[in-house]
Amino acid sequence: MNIRVTGSRRWSGPWNGAPWIWGFAAAALVWLVILAISGQGGGQTVSLALSLAPYLVIVGLGQMLVITAGPGNIDVSVGSVISLAGFVSVAAASATGSAAVGILAGIGVGVLVAAVSAVAILGLSVPPIIATLAAGLVASSITLSMANGFTAVPDPGLRSALNLRPAGVPLLALAIAVLTVLVVALLRRTVYGRSLIAVGQSRRAAERAGIPVARIIGSTYLLSGALAGLTGALLAAYIAPSADLGTRYLLDSVAVVVIGGTLISGGRAVPVGVWGAALFFILLDGLVNLVGWSTAAQNLLKGGLVLFVLFLAGGGDRTASLFRRRSRTATATTTSTGDDTDG
Amino acid sequence: AGCGSGGSGSATADAAGGSAGGGGKPFIALSNGFIGNGWRQTMIAKFEAAAEQAKTDGLIGKYKVVNAPGENSATEQVAQIKSLLLQKPDALLIDPASPTALQPVIQQACTAGVKVVVFDSAIDAPCAHVLQNSFVDWATYAAKPLLEGIGGKGSVIVSRGVVGSQPEAEMLDTTKKILADYPGVKTVATVTGMCDGATAQKAVLGVLSSVPKVDGVIGCGDGYGVAQAFATAGKPVPAVDFETNGRALSYWRDNKIDNGSVAVMSDPGQSVAALWEALDLLGGKDVPKQMTFPIVLIEQKDRDAWASVLKPDEYAAWPWTQELFRQQVEAVKTGGKPVQPPIPSAVG
Amino acid sequence: MAQLLAPALPDRARMRRSAPAAVSAVALIAMIGVCSSLQPGVLTVEGLTLVLSATVPLVIAAQAQMTLMAVGDIDLGIGNFVGLVTVVSATLLVSSPLVGALVLAGLVAAYAVLGLLIHLREVPALIATLGASFVWLGLGLFLLPTPGGTTPGWLASFGAWQPAGFPAPLLPILVVALLVYLLTARSAAGVRMRGLGSNPVALRRAGLRPLTSRVIAYATAGALGVLSGLVLASQTGGGDVSSASSYTLMTVAAVILGGGSFSGGNAVPWGAAIGGVTLGLVSVVLSLLDVRSDMQSAVQGVIVLAVLAGRVVVGKVLR
Amino acid sequence: MHVDNLPAGGTAPPETDTGPAARPPVVTARGVTKAYGRTRALTGVDLEVRAGEVLGLVGHNGAGKSTLMRVLAGLEACDTGTVLVHGSRASAEDFRSVRMAYQETSLCPDLTVAENMWVSSRHCLPRLGWRRAASDAVRRRLDEMFPGHGVSPRDRVEDLSLARRQMVEIARACLVDRLDLLILDEPTESLGPDAARSLYAYVRRLTETGTAVLLISHRIREVLSVADRVAVLRDGAVTAERPAAGLGEPDVLELMGAHVATPAATGTRAAAGGAAARETVAELRGATGPGLREVTLRVGRGEVVGLAGLAGQGQQEVLERLWRPVRRDTTVKVTRAYVPGDRQRSGVLPLWSVGDNLIVTALRGIARRGLRRPAEERAVVGDWVKRLAIRGGAEAGITELSGGNQQKVIVARAFASPAGLVLLDDPFRGVDVHTKTDLYRLIREEAAKGRSIVWYSSENAEMAHCDRVYVFRAGRIVAELTGEEISEERIIAVSFNEDGGND
């Protein structure tokens, strides 16, 4: 019988029916512009974007699961995890001579870092943004000490596998498409997935419905860590292990999740949308490079577009009246007992 | 640098005994604004090795390395320099996170009587001594051999560095001038590679589908990533400017890329040169305020020698000794030819 | 009255609320203790000035973050915003002071507009400010692609100001905390802001516009961000749009360390100041402690976790 | 004009010589309609509140009472019709003298009591020194209304007990420089009898000074004892207005709708003697802790056990112990399910459909190796939607349902699971009689199938559906009633005797 109103407001845009459409629409738009400017290689542009997008998609899927777990949940350690997993996987692969072991080691190290976050979040009630920040700091320390005098080189077999493009479709993109389908199935068809979505909508209600909330949240962070670790392992083989391999992926992973249509306040995950948003980001980078714009313009464009989509789609009524009512969903979740429609 | 805490014994005791003037051996501190890439790590490792040796040799009493955590954060570095000043070093070497942000704190250090040597970047601090790279040389080495290698004709991509920075402007200027000398060469795209392989890889990949056949990519130490981008796109690797680290050199060697590619980057050994400069300053020697030090150019003929001594993430560094340093100072003073330090042999 | 089984214990409740800040304060004192045992010079006026000065912009930015967290929002753009302000003060403010001042005022207004749009369009502040952070970064890079420029003389001399017998950085820390305290905790406007974070329905019922409260909060945060940027520029003597990028998460951590929460309704200006100084001092301690350079960020992370764990323990005891 | 200078009541002169009917109307509604989208909340209300009277307003859930109040208080504009204050069309200024205390408090939990006063009564506080003025005013008003309230103006609202919050909520409504109409929306729901008595005494004093009071409550008897007149709202319109004198509870219920009848306790209750023989599925042995003192109770298989007493005496703590049996003094041998009363916060999963909401607890049992079996789930959902006649069907979004129907889904969620022990946390607050009757029947049926039920209710009459009832006071069990002993009067008697023993 508390009268507190939870802080975050529910946001149901953009485009309630097909929230993933925005990312793909923006990506298509950028692609057309590229085509118009260069006048050639349209198919190849998509093919190359598809060979870069999967990395962002994997880490984005992990971030999406975390964000789906409800208000306040975010994993800001993904960047550091990617860098660390890159080194660990390359070291493990060259020590054992097996790329598979390397990938598993990368995933494992992601899980370990996420375990630190999860213990802090669940055991010490540290807010997730702080817990994952701290875990990320620890991870980047380990990265730095590993980077010193690091001698192993990425597995050449894995590298050429990542570069395989039968009929212009990157093998990795296909593999990650399968992974995306698995995530969709995880969310729709498993008890864990349903529980996660329930927890994201209302943690209290989920707890009262008999869902083991702590276990669900903990395993979600572990999953995100695993996916970030996988990203690191693949990225290190594709590019090269380096201490700042993952830095760029933190903000982008959050941004693609949101542009992809996943509810930032939790409870609705849109895995397909991550693809659209990732392709949009990759193609945008390409366009900016093609036109020769500076990074300043690139950032202005990125930020401007995020804000534009956000404010255009909005969350509430179109009327900005004096006593603006909350949207329906907002009423249902954020109000309180101070709600006056029901006695 | 597994032993970053280079100092010996209790800091307090040393700080008291180490201050200059009393005939004690000098205390050298190094503040590094960023430790997140291989170049900086090599730079620190070289310094620590040299400083350790200098301590054994009795040239210095104590040294200390402080790296600002996080992403090239000038604010963190300012805080760290301030706390370093509390420990009263005799000389302070700085690889700055930003060419301007440190100016006030450097002034503060000078006022406190600390000899300040800034390296790797030009900085507007009148009281500090500066060791810097020749960006004109860098850009020249990056473009000339490569253009010669592709026979003076064909199409190239220019991968720019940190667009907008003073060095980048200087380098782009030089590149353009050189390109003007090769009318047969067409620039088909200009991308922003940030002098970073991973960034360049993505940037080049982004434009590859929209450009015709590429013969060379003029960059600044991002060739490994550029080569990967071509591999991904299933195109032959053109002439590129490799990083000077073991990974890029081995790749270059192992894939038998023989098309005019070179490796060229600034010299992480500058930290060692800065150490010798600080010692000479403390010793009262006359050293010019501004000096330009040679950059590291690895051509195909020297490639294998370097590749055999470098670890993948270790960058080629000139092995500055006190002797070589003094020769270079002379060369700068007299305007003579810069010293060419020896290329390490596989034995070392 | 029979139904009041467990009469509320306001004093205990008050203690519980101030516990987090107290734990941070203990950590702060412990860190100063460690510093001064390693380096006796720390406890002198010059020592404190050296050690504290770098924390001033962080603390001011933390007050901005605290103001937004009081209305239940969060600002993921403050780091780049502060960076942008340093850029403006190293470029426009020098070339034409009037234009520079107008641009700075415009930036405050931009924050207010951001708050307005966030409110009217009912979008999550987290994402809107994340998007805005790209914009701030882009603007900063546009004005000054790489670090450089020089700050105006008056600003530089403020940075170099050293009164005798008093550690200068303490003054801005205390003055700003006091002003923010007066605004957010004591004034009517503060009641509106915290009311918004606490229960917007109640505000609306009482005929107060939540919109106004949110806009006031954002404008305040923008003004504090500008102040933080100016102080930072006065210390670094130039502009660098990414010089404060770590502030975004650090300010959130500072507010949490100071007893704030994500749910809104609470203003903890003194706590934010303590939390900010604590975090700012970590890197000083690290460099004094001869911590291995690659282990420094790990130590930083562990300290943050330890302080928050201490807070949980104290909270359990006080329950 | 500042609150400090004012007498307790309004400024209208007392008109003791005339009868209530002759007094001037304070607020008049004429043909007021209001629609929310397709929901027609008010369909044409004519109502007059006269100076110095207490008007009771009753009506079933969703009848439009709260909506009407918001319109009368000027919080929302009506679609058609007029609202007159003192006989003239009302401006925003006029509405300042119409004040409303919300049923569930609309205070800001993080603000202090005095700051909350500023939020609602800032017009009559000085610009400078408002904090002190608000503190003094609220302290004085609370002293007047609820002697011995124990609230300090510096307390944060979140630290206050529910009853004290309600006191503050009511006191803040009375803090104005001019009070013409005071609207009390279910004010006594969380107040104890003492406080309720003080409140009604204060209401009387207010009306003596000419202020009108509009009292909304589902407790018909209370309304009848306080009000001068009673108005009945049905489906958005006032269908009856009667003087309270001479009106009985059944009369009012009849006016509210013929279908409404007091749900009688069913005869299906298990024989009292049988209780002891049942196998114990859960028990507390001398449980002590925050809010609980030496509580020993047991629950048998197939038994419906009630937890009664005034609100907040330890009943919810018992439910909490049974829900999460982590301490050694608690044993629960079967799986559990929980039905929260606060459906907005702890019940519905707002983004999901009725079916998804309904099945979420049973999901685990139905699934094989963590994989769902949609066909089986659909069967269960269809079954329950039919059984409880949930309007809208399985595909409707849960938030599109009315409150009562949402509550049905949440109850169904618990019973659709294989749980052996179902915990009910006052789940029928604000649910209309019709729905309640259905759910009472459901509970008995499920108990008969061998499930055990522990049921906390703030409405003592509901306890008549239990086999056994534990009555709580101050964290202790003060009585255990069985079978025929269970009656509202008996429970009230036990809850209140030795009154004043605590606090």
Ligand SMILES: Nc1ncnc2c1ncn2[C@@H]1O[C@H](COP(=O)(O)OP(=O)(O)OP(=O)(O)O)[C@@H](O)[C@H]1O
């Ligand atoms: N803000 C709103 N938006 C949409 N519909 C509303 C709103 N407020 C009320 N309604 C609807 O108007 C009708 C009347 O609601 P109201 O709250 O006035 O009922 P009530 O008589 O107060 O019921 P209770 O006894 O449950 O408090 C209901 O159907 C309700 O759902």
Ligand SMILES: Nc1ncnc2c1ncn2[C@@H]1O[C@H](COP(=O)(O)OP(=O)(O)OP(=O)(O)O)[C@@H](O)[C@H]1O
């Ligand atoms: N906030 C709201 N916005 C829009 N429509 C609403 C809102 N609340 C309720 N409604 C609509 O009004 C209808 C009636 O809702 P309400 O909860 O008042 O019903 P009710 O009469 O109290 O029913 P019950 O007796 O089952 O509780 C619902 O069907 C719902 O669709």
Ligand SMILES: [Mg+2]
């Ligand atoms: Mg109502």
Ligand SMILES: [Mg+2]
């Ligand atoms: Mg209802």
